[in-house]
Amino acid sequence: MTAYDELMAFERETQALGQVAGRLGWDQETMMPRGAADQRSEEMAAMEGVLHTRRTDPRLEDWLGKAVASDDVAAANLRLIRRSVDRATKIPVRLAAEIARVTSKAQGIWAEARAGEDVAAFLPTFEKVLRLKREEGAALAAGTDKSVYDAMLDDYEPEATAQSLSEMFDALRPRLVDLRARVLAAEAPKALSGSFDEAGQLALSTKLALGFGYDLSTGRIDKAVHPFSSGSGADVRITTRTNPVDPFNCFYSTIHEVGHAAYEQAIDPAYRLTPLGSGVSMGVHESQSRIYENQLGRSAAFTGWLYGQMRDQFGDFGVADAESFYKLVNRVSDGFIRTEADEVQYNLHVLLRFDLERALISGDLALRDLEAAWNDRFRADFGFAVDKPSNGVLQDVHWSVGLFGYFPTYTLGNVYAGCLHQALRKDIPDLDDDLGRGDTRRATTWLKEAVQQHGGLYTPVEVITKAGGMAPSVEPLLDYLETKFAGLYAL
Amino acid sequence: MTAYDELMAFERETQALGQVAGRLGWDQETMMPRGAADQRSEEMAAMEGVLHTRRTDPRLEDWLGKAVASDDVAAANLRLIRRSVDRATKIPVRLAAEIARVTSKAQGIWAEARAGEDVAAFLPTFEKVLRLKREEGAALAAGTDKSVYDAMLDDYEPEATAQSLSEMFDALRPRLVDLRARVLAAEAPKALSGSFDEAGQLALSTKLALGFGYDLSTGRIDKAVHPFSSGSGADVRITTRTNPVDPFNCFYSTIHEVGHAAYEQAIDPAYRLTPLGSGVSMGVHESQSRIYENQLGRSAAFTGWLYGQMRDQFGDFGVADAESFYKLVNRVSDGFIRTEADEVQYNLHVLLRFDLERALISGDLALRDLEAAWNDRFRADFGFAVDKPSNGVLQDVHWSVGLFGYFPTYTLGNVYAGCLHQALRKDIPDLDDDLGRGDTRRATTWLKEAVQQHGGLYTPVEVITKAGGMAPSVEPLLDYLETKFAGLYAL
Structure with a gap:
């Protein structure tokens, strides 16, 4: 196998795990029993930890260094994996897992606060979410000329500011x-x-x-x-x-x-x-x-x-x-x-x-x-x-x-x-x-x-x-x- | 953290991932679109690979060697983790992933063969499943006085023969x-x-x-x-x-x-x-x-x-x-x-x-x-x-x-x-x-x-x-x- 092939085989598994994590989110919104929220947040955090570990796997740098793009598709794959690795290596595993855990719980708390028309009930949780996401944005912006907000924006709309x-x-x-x-x-x-x-x-x-x-x-x-x-x-x-x-x-x-x-x-x-x-x-x-x-x-x-x-x-x-x-x-x-x-x-x-x-x-x-x-x-x-x-x-x-x-x-x-x-x-x-x-x-x-x-x-x-x-x-x-x-x- | 605490924190994440994999199985039987079977088998294999890697993580031996059970609950946890590590380390990652992949697909093929009353349509797949499970059983039995079948049985009913x-x-x-x-x-x-x-x-x-x-x-x-x-x-x-x-x-x-x-x-x-x-x-x-x-x-x-x-x-x-x-x-x-x-x-x-x-x-x-x-x-x-x-x-x-x-x-x-x-x-x-x-x-x-x-x-x-x-x-x-x-x- 070439370095590119090895990279893509590894990436394929990561993508498959990403689909699993996404479906867990779907399940949470459609099927999950109400009493499972705490356990689910641990499951999400564990999946996020696995994905983060894979996205920062040291072999990726090695493969990316050696891989040669034989066509436009390969070039685009390498560009996007490079981008993903750069992003992931800036975020500490602890932070990624913490964000997954907190936001999973926060969603339920938000839903209850919304049902109860109670903004104050959501603020302490919102404060946590905001602090963690700011920390993540700052980590992403570090070493670039981007603002924290632009670093966040880049997650959803690459190259937009x-x-x-x-x-x-x-x-x-x-x-x-x-x-x-x-x-x-x-x-x-x-x-x-x-x-x-x-x-x-x-x-x-x-x-x-x-x-x-x-x-x-x-x-x-x-x-x-x-x-x-x-x-x-x-x-x-x-x-x-x-x-x-x-x-x-x-x-x-x-x-x-x-x-x-x-x-x-x-x-x-x-x-x-x-x-x-x-x-x-x-x-x-x-x-x-x-x-x-x-x-x-x-x-x-x-x-x-x-x-x-x-x-x-x-x-x-x-x-x-x-x-x-x-x-x-x-x-x-x-x-x-x-x-x-x-x-x-x-x-x-x-x-x-x-x-x-x-x-x-x-x-x-x-x-x-x-x-x-x-x-x-x-x-x-x-x-x-x-x-x-x-x-x-x-x-x-x-x-x-x-x-x-x-x-x-x-x-x-x-x-x-x-x-x-x-x-x-x-x-x-x-x-x-x-x-x-x-x-x-x-x-x-x-x-x-x-x-x-x-x-x-x-x-x-x-x-x-x-x-x-x-x-x-x-x-x-x-x-x-x-x-x-x-x-x-x-x- | 004591070795026992570190071990249990790691085990907790593994258990959470095991729950995710289990729910993927539930989804497959209740919710999954029919056309997703191939992709699902890759997802299952990737999850199985992650779980297997964790169950054979070299740190486990270290923690197990150092951990001290302070009560009956801790002793039972250590006993069961010991059992899980022993089992997992005997099964090559490749084989675990292959079994997950093949059995995920096999289930759909079985369902079609059953609907069509067509045993022959299922036999080639069954042959693969049997061969892989025999290989797994042989790996589990190796170095013990167990038969291949007893090694399989032990998965579902510990200590039964x-x-x-x-x-x-x-x-x-x-x-x-x-x-x-x-x-x-x-x-x-x-x-x-x-x-x-x-x-x-x-x-x-x-x-x-x-x-x-x-x-x-x-x-x-x-x-x-x-x-x-x-x-x-x-x-x-x-x-x-x-x-x-x-x-x-x-x-x-x-x-x-x-x-x-x-x-x-x-x-x-x-x-x-x-x-x-x-x-x-x-x-x-x-x-x-x-x-x-x-x-x-x-x-x-x-x-x-x-x-x-x-x-x-x-x-x-x-x-x-x-x-x-x-x-x-x-x-x-x-x-x-x-x-x-x-x-x-x-x-x-x-x-x-x-x-x-x-x-x-x-x-x-x-x-x-x-x-x-x-x-x-x-x-x-x-x-x-x-x-x-x-x-x-x-x-x-x-x-x-x-x-x-x-x-x-x-x-x-x-x-x-x-x-x-x-x-x-x-x-x-x-x-x-x-x-x-x-x-x-x-x-x-x-x-x-x-x-x-x-x-x-x-x-x-x-x-x-x-x-x-x-x-x-x-x-x-x-x-x-x-x-x-x-x-x-x-x-």
């Missing part, structure tokens, strides 16, 4: 604020009313998942509090949730998670259990989930088809025609919850979190002041007050599990989705004919070929640039939103 | 054969007829599980082809199955698995994630599942209560009274399937497998002759012919996953259950008053205190001897069966 994202977001914000103001000043369509049975929602949700290309032979759908996609290769699972009065929450959560899962399922099978075998970054991942959910799923053409499906499933639900349904699905209204936000306001939710978490990490914002800061910023951006913590600072799981630097990738994904959608529509001008029949195949095939199949072969900016035919820019997303909502609200 | 089991089984067989002949010559009660909806079966099955003390805060119930219990400590899961025309299959599978799971859940929480934190042997485990299922669950008193429950759940199902119901539940009739066999015939199914697997391992029986040997022996013991492989040699999953030496522990468990039941009835003479109300608490509490709480603290024979008040013997089981079935069949 707070500076570059801020510039992008600064270009986004004024036009979004302006669009939001104009839309909310216009007459809103009537909200959906009535109740939609869970079984019917789940049946149509599954139909949507299959329609968008989710492959159940290598996946499954379960319920969870916070929908997510999990796993790579031949075992990619999604979750959804139902709300009797809001079936769109279920349907669009499902389409969103299918965007993530279809990406993983579409990656060249030759890359399975290698560093190329999963989505290249959170931003590119989110570009897939968002283009599935919004540019395709919330389009006039597709919602026309969905309107008929909903009538088939639920009978007359009080919406007169497909045009009213399209307006309803894209209804812009005040709301607290990021994951339920419309396309116009969604990114404002993200920018709030991006600014607050940078301030938490830098120390400019103390944790005891976080709730007040959240509520102040929310009132400033959205014009009304947060009524309870589960609608405010406790609404997202991310911080409880130490995901700092993750939120901005949501908006980056939207920006990328804008670029991809512009190119997709240029290549397939009559796409709406398909979408009007509920047929997403030409669209999803285009995305598979342009983006998904490559896995980790290219960098995030490379793959978006190739696929979109231009350097990433906020213009396509803004143009799309302004055109779409000008039409919807007769602006 | 084929010789000791054969002697026990030889004392069992003539009286079982005689009892079977007399029972089958007598008039059989009418079989159950009608259909029982799945939801109703699962509802009553869950009620039974809770009634026998299964704790859902640290467990869960799912469906699987072959019911099993999985996990230790704070996460102990069971599965069940339903058959529309045979609700007893569901109910008594559930009670059986609850016997296993309640044992795990009852172990002193101080032993969690240590070598003492799981059931001490398969035989003792089976003694719990069988006493729950049979001596308690199929008693006249308990079935009297269950009769009312079934009428509540399903209405009039064509059984006139509690006495007829008791006869029905304990109906002895010809059947192919071990897991569905009555108390009289069950052990004859096990003895068949015990004899065949010893012959396979020794080489006295070639794999190509196994089906014929099974069918011949079945006809000799049961008096009629196997009609198809799923009713014969392909009915059990065990061999496909390499479990040789496991089957005899079922009968050993029945023998142990006989001993425990005799002692239990002596201690609680009015137990039937409780069981007649569906109240198993005094019985299960007795078992918890006498057996379950101790986990791995004592050896299997020690714990049964202490609890039963005598050295293990087949007499109590035979006396119980002969008395019970003489009454049922007016012999």
Whole structure:
């Protein structure tokens, strides 16, 4: 065996163990008995310890020093393993295990605090998580010219920086604020009313998942509090949730998670259990989930088809025609919850979190002041007050599990989705004919070929640039939103 | 930290990883998408490799050499870790990983062969499994005076030997054969007829599980082809199955698995994630599942209560009274399937497998002759012919996953259950008053205190001897069966 072959055999086992650890996370959210939380945190910590030990195995340096890349795939594998080793060797085993242990427990404590609307009950745990993640960020930033926050960001979006994202977001914000103001000043369509049975929602949700290309032979759908996609290769699972009065929450959560899962399922099978075998970054991942959910799923053409499906499933639900349904699905209204936000306001939710978490990490914002800061910023951006913590600072799981630097990738994904959608529509001008029949195949095939199949072969900016035919820019997303909502609200 | 503390900290992580690997097995049987089988086998192999590496870590010898036991618990921990290290160091890493990989795939191939009634389709895989397990057994037997089969047996039932089991089984067989002949010559009660909806079966099955003390805060119930219990400590899961025309299959599978799971859940929480934190042997485990299922669950008193429950759940199902119901539940009739066999015939199914697997391992029986040997022996013991492989040699999953030496522990468990039941009835003479109300608490509490709480603290024979008040013997089981079935069949 060559050094490269030995390296890849070792890496393959590490990737397999990474899949096991990921599935343990899936189990925790879907299947785990409540009383198993403490034991589970020890199991997670032990898995994290094993993975960390492997990622810092001294043989890796040796293999990396000797390995020769015979092609682009090998070169990309070596680049990504190099990156992983560099990252892992900076983090002490003790710290990695401690983070796994604490965040596993923290998630349960967060869930209880959220259910009890009790921010104070979560703060001591949050303090621990923040301290450990800061320590990890500082270890990653040491010896580089990166800030602690940029080091964190690099975990989710390689090569992105707070500076570059801020510039992008600064270009986004004024036009979004302006669009939001104009839309909310216009007459809103009537909200959906009535109740939609869970079984019917789940049946149509599954139909949507299959329609968008989710492959159940290598996946499954379960319920969870916070929908997510999990796993790579031949075992990619999604979750959804139902709300009797809001079936769109279920349907669009499902389409969103299918965007993530279809990406993983579409990656060249030759890359399975290698560093190329999963989505290249959170931003590119989110570009897939968002283009599935919004540019395709919330389009006039597709919602026309969905309107008929909903009538088939639920009978007359009080919406007169497909045009009213399209307006309803894209209804812009005040709301607290990021994951339920419309396309116009969604990114404002993200920018709030991006600014607050940078301030938490830098120390400019103390944790005891976080709730007040959240509520102040929310009132400033959205014009009304947060009524309870589960609608405010406790609404997202991310911080409880130490995901700092993750939120901005949501908006980056939207920006990328804008670029991809512009190119997709240029290549397939009559796409709406398909979408009007509920047929997403030409669209999803285009995305598979342009983006998904490559896995980790290219960098995030490379793959978006190739696929979109231009350097990433906020213009396509803004143009799309302004055109779409000008039409919807007769602006 | 003392050497003992360091050893136990390391062992705790190993135990946690063992729980993760076990849960991966649970997932494979309950949740895994079909297309994930190949990837899963790599994941299992990687976990097995990690566990094997830890169990052969050179530091273990050092710690074991220096560690001092301060009490009985520490002494038992050291004894069990010593045993584990000795076992693990005899098995090459390559072989352990290969067995995990091959048996993971073999299980799927077995399931397909079973569904297709195609023994030949399974033989090449079975050949591989057998060869690898023989190699493992030979490695374990090397340097001892054990046979390959005894080395295998020791994995499931420490200190048991084929010789000791054969002697026990030889004392069992003539009286079982005689009892079977007399029972089958007598008039059989009418079989159950009608259909029982799945939801109703699962509802009553869950009620039974809770009634026998299964704790859902640290467990869960799912469906699987072959019911099993999985996990230790704070996460102990069971599965069940339903058959529309045979609700007893569901109910008594559930009670059986609850016997296993309640044992795990009852172990002193101080032993969690240590070598003492799981059931001490398969035989003792089976003694719990069988006493729950049979001596308690199929008693006249308990079935009297269950009769009312079934009428509540399903209405009039064509059984006139509690006495007829008791006869029905304990109906002895010809059947192919071990897991569905009555108390009289069950052990004859096990003895068949015990004899065949010893012959396979020794080489006295070639794999190509196994089906014929099974069918011949079945006809000799049961008096009629196997009609198809799923009713014969392909009915059990065990061999496909390499479990040789496991089957005899079922009968050993029945023998142990006989001993425990005799002692239990002596201690609680009015137990039937409780069981007649569906109240198993005094019985299960007795078992918890006498057996379950101790986990791995004592050896299997020690714990049964202490609890039963005598050295293990087949007499109590035979006396119980002969008395019970003489009454049922007016012999």
